Amino acid sequence: MKIVTQADIARRLGCSQQAVGFALNNYRNSKVSLRPEKRQLILETATKLGYVPNRAARRLTRARFRKPVNEMDLVGLIYFGSADVDLDPVCIAMMSGAEHELSKFHASLTFVRAGESSDWEKVERLERAGSVDGWLLVGPVTDEVVDHLKPGKLPFVILGDHRCTQPVHAVNVDHMAAGRLAVQHLASLGHRRIACLGTGMQYLYQRQTLEGFRSAIKEFGLDDDERLLGDCSTWKNVVGKDIMDWLREPDPRPTAVFFSEPGMAFELCQILKDLGLEVPGEISVLGFGSPFPGAKRGNITYIELPMNEVGCQGALLLQRIAAALPHSFGTQVEPGLDSRMGFSEIKISPSLIEGRSTQSRQNDESKN
Amino acid sequence: MKIVTQADIARRLGCSQQAVGFALNNYRNSKVSLRPEKRQLILETATKLGYVPNRAARRLTRARFRKPVNEMDLVGLIYFGSADVDLDPVCIAMMSGAEHELSKFHASLTFVRAGESSDWEKVERLERAGSVDGWLLVGPVTDEVVDHLKPGKLPFVILGDHRCTQPVHAVNVDHMAAGRLAVQHLASLGHRRIACLGTGMQYLYQRQTLEGFRSAIKEFGLDDDERLLGDCSTWKNVVGKDIMDWLREPDPRPTAVFFSEPGMAFELCQILKDLGLEVPGEISVLGFGSPFPGAKRGNITYIELPMNEVGCQGALLLQRIAAALPHSFGTQVEPGLDSRMGFSEIKISPSLIEGRSTQSRQNDESKN
DNA sequence: CTGAAAGCGCTTACAG
DNA sequence: CTGAAAGCGCTTACAG
DSSP: OOOOOHHHHHHHHTSOHHHHHHHHHOOTTOOOOOOHHHHHHHHHHHHHHTOOOOHHHHHHHHHHTTOOOSSOSEEEEEEESOTTSOOOHHHHHHHHHHHHHHHHTTOEEEEEEEOSGGGHHHHHHHHHTTOOOEEEEESSOBHHHHHHHGGGOOOEEEESSOBOOSOOOEEEEOHHHHHHHHHHHHHHTTOOOEEEEESOSOSHHHHHHHHHHHHHHHHTTOOOOGGGEEEOTTTTTSTTHHHHHHHHSSSSOOSEEEEOSTTOHHHHHHHHHHTTOOTTTTOEEEEEOSSOTTHHHHTOEEEEOOHHHHHHHHHHHHHHHHHHSOOSSOOOOOTTOSTTOOOOEEEEOOEEEOOSTTOOHHHHHHHO | OOOOOHHHHHHHHTSOHHHHHHHHHOOTTOOOOOOHHHHHHHHHHHHHHTOOOOHHHHHHHHHHTTOOOSSOSEEEEEEESOTTSOOOHHHHHHHHHHHHHHHHTTOEEEEEEEOSGGGHHHHHHHHHTTOOOEEEEESSOBHHHHHHHGGGOOOEEEESSOBOOSOOOEEEEOHHHHHHHHHHHHHHTTOOOEEEEESOSOSHHHHHHHHHHHHHHHHTTOOOOGGGEEEOTTTTTSTTHHHHHHHHSSSSOOSEEEEOSTTOHHHHHHHHHHTTOOTTTTOEEEEEOSSOTTTTTTTOEEEEOOHHHHHHHHHHHHHHHHHHSOOSSOOOOOTTOSTTOOOOEEEEOOEEEOOSTTOOHHHHHHHO
16 A cells, blocks of 8 residues: 655655645644645645645654644543453443544544553653644542643543543543433323332432432422432342332332333333233333343333443543643634633533333323 | 654764664664674663654655555455444454454554445545555455455454355354364263253354264264254243253153353253253253353353454454565565465364353252 | 745764 | 764844
């Protein structure tokens, strides 16, 4: 594969190499001007010859002018997690989304796994080798991690749940909204007694989901009964046992259950069936999460957590931060996005995917 | 972060920049020679100042001499799979292994998702931008994919199962050996009637596993009974139903079941329990796969498919192929690894992780 | 407005 | 043996 250069195009058209570079890149501070037709001709020739800017050369030139990156072409995704545990599918979904978004502006994503502290060397090497323009962080990111990254001066954005107390750029799913959406949907179907079954309050997302759930219950004036909030953290071991006990407890029984833990609603439906409860006839089930095994299989209504979208937005935010860094020349800095810029905490709204597990009886019959 | 260059080191020591480059890289054809002490001094200074070779500059220099890569620093992993399906954990495990191995020689891995044909543009752009040194391919790789990649002249290695008919460099788990290992382990525990439960013969790995299983059954002179080979492709819908029927069918009943599909042995144990069969008292269970949810939870003996290792070995193979490409100068080419080199099909052996689901009764009691 | 030049950091070829 | 130079492809500053 022959590498096509700006010089090749210039030779071909009998113009200067600089004119080609200018036509292709629109150097912001260049005093060069080109007639539109000529510009057009250059662009056409470039595509015809299959010109792709050489990343290495660009990078090297950047180094010369000690100019911070304003168009990233390589973003590193640091995955924090021990090497002997399988990669979290949620993190992988975010990675996938980020790659998709980056590819739109011809940037790519480098995967870096950081399991132990010695892996910081990898990260630092990439920074020193000048081959990465910014970082996306996924996993249990702590203040310590952030402090480690700051001296490198590269922009970074945290994707998903994290454990930082200092202000950072971050993108995550709006878990409060998810809890609220669950209630809102079930309430709109006429339910007034809605149960919420989770696996504890250990993680922030669990507390946030529950908070959203409870505030919506109050807001809509539904049954605010403590006994409707269940915990099934042990269900993995004793399949169904504790859940059955809990389901028998509240009187009257709820007409709908929101299962606020990703991906287990399918099993819940089985258990309800075993208990002799018809879904959705006697009890509606609303699931939660993405990726969600069994959602299609069981045709379950669920709240989708768009983790791909978190990755996409993270990549975009990183791009924005980079574009806002001060340039070496006098271009106007995008207002509010330079060093005085506040840190962005972007929240992505969940959406609801309708299945049959929340259909009212009439609808169910009319469709059969 | 200040970038430290060879020139910085040279200035500091009052020697030539070329001497520094030579000390650090051992340019193979250079006529330069250095006194060991001087060399040592340079290396020490380099580490003290935190010197890391600038990738972009290296790449650019490579372009000058039109020399094929012999030390890769950026490998692209192309993941073939539709964008709306979650990433396969098996592929992700291979990616993780590859990244780990690459990081050992200071190379990194770029993730490229190719779901539709338009994504070829991404791949080609990376090649034309000169920013990738080789490819690792995961997913349903076909001859068509390979043909698409060949003109780029970059070395590539396929990881895991694929659908190519032409000779390629590939690394995969040895599924035949997995089937054999299952029988061997159970036979060594005294079992003579071993069942094998899978989910069909659709995929090559399924046929291979079964082939290994059957050949070992014959080899060890165990019960070679067709009825011991079960299929539960429908079990996802009708939990347990068909499997129960099948388990009742052979008479006498098997004393052990090898579940030849990744990751469902835990559920199988539940079903056996429901059937009133004690594990491992009345029937032993041997699982299969990696990642394997529930293996630890259920303390199940299983055959581990080391997908990480597949990734590692793939990265190493790619490195070897690159190193064997002809150089522009007269260095000896590693024998048998240049263009006349055969294509490598590396098979990684699975290993067995012992749990309690295959313990004999005596052992079980003695441990309680 | 256009063209020639400088130089990023590196590896190699060439001259003393 | 050592040193100065060439040049990869690009972006920017400088001169006509």
